[in-house]
Amino acid sequence: MANPPITTVMSDNPATHTIRIGVSSCLVGQEVRFDGGHKRNAFMLSNLSPYFEFVPYCPEVAIGMGVPRPPMRLVQRQDGVHAVGTRDPALDNTEALRDYAFEVSGQLQAVSGYILKKDSPSCGMERVRVYDSNNVPARTGSGIYAETLMQCHPDLPFEEEGRLMDPVLRENFIERVFIYYRWQQLLRDGLTPSALVDFHSRHKFNVLAHDEPAYRRLGRLVADAGKEQLESLAGRYIEILMQALKKPATRKQHTNVLMHVMGYLKASLDGDDKHELLEVLEKYRLGQVPLIVPITLIKHHLRKYPQPYIDQQYYMNPYPEELMLRNSL
Ligand code: SF4
Structure with a gap:
């Protein structure tokens, strides 16, 4: 069926x-x-x-195979891993x-x-679990x-x-899904050098929170948009981006991004506001409050003192707030 x-x-x-x-x-x-x-x-x-x-x-x-059906398991054979019947190893479903x-x-x-x-x-x-010839399992397979x-x-x-x-892995997966979805939309709407630059510029802080070297590599790559064949450049771009995003962002990395964001507000905030924000950032870094706390405070300041560059960063709104994923980070 x-x-x-x-x-x-x-x-x-x-x-x-x-x-x-x-x-x-x-x-x-x-x-x-x-x-x-x-x-x-x-x-x-x-x-x-x-x-x-x-x-x-x-x-x-x-x-x-039908429902119900005899159970299967993975076994290691000389030519690789096979999915075979637990009771009848001659039933090999690997190729199918x-x-x-x-x-x-x-x-x-x-x-x-x-x-x-x-x-x-x-x-x-x-x-x-992959079973060896002695029927001993090892958790090494897919x-x-x-x-x-x-x-x-x-x-x-x-x-x-x-x-x-796991709250960290869950948030990481959902963030990747939304970013990949936006990438698919970009391809559907038509890949152009300026569309790629715009995509990158709006996801900069997302990448920075996961992998700073990849953030720099992607920046260099996008700087070449328009100079070399766009499809192959875009292929390398999305490969590096998705690999970078797989690495869960740490509190230290999020703090680093939020300090960057704070830099844009520096001229607008008075001494008390700066002090309060730094205090909240430190509490977040130390694991005393979740990520949603500094993000909410920064958004409050951004409503009062809008910063167009920050407003367009998907890092500030990576997915619907109602998912509440940053409440447990
Ligand atoms: S784990 Fe996969 S193969 Fe097994 S019942 Fe679920 S969907 Fe089917």
Whole structure:
């Protein structure tokens, strides 16, 4: 039974309804697991669903394994890792899963991120058990389907549902999804040197918070927009950008960015306001208050003393505030 290419399970927010995230079907409650059950993820369905459309894929059902079905696991063989039946190792689904991943790969221009089911020999992103010839497991593998998708789409944000419970990884994934979505929009609207420069200039502080050397590299790259072949330059740009964003931003890095932002307000703030802001920044750096606290105070000052350059930075508003992701950072 093949999955439909795009099946949205919710779409009730017109402002963001075009942001689609691929998901393992069992996470959105579809009863497609080997035992006929599901792994409905409450966080995804209650917190994320108002902002995204989920596009479910179940590779094992799609390759005709049926529900229920005999369980599978990954085993290490001489020619690589295979997905085989736990009870009947002669049942090898490796090639079928890989072929299906190639098929889905062709549909992933329509999504801006992908949430995978952890530990699955098909969907697991990392640390999936791989059994050696002595039947000893090591958490060194990736699901066959997931691994192939990730190889085909190295820039697309992927995450596992279990890791989304970590506030830092969760925020990191959602930030990447929104940035990748804006990149897809830029490509849809037409890539031009000035559009690339504008995209970069609005995401500068996002990159700076994750990876300062990449921030400098990207700046140099964009300075060459118009001088060399744009498609290949853009390809290198998005590759460096998405790799940089994968590194979670630390409190020190966020503090550094916020000090930059404060620099723009320096001439407008009086001594008391500066002192208060520095105090709040220090409390954030020390882990005494979450990121939302200095951000809220800075936004308050920006409303009083607008700074067009800062206002257009996506760092200040990377995703809908209602997601409240910075409340736990
Ligand atoms: S983990 Fe993947 S293969 Fe397994 S039931 Fe969920 S969607 Fe299907």
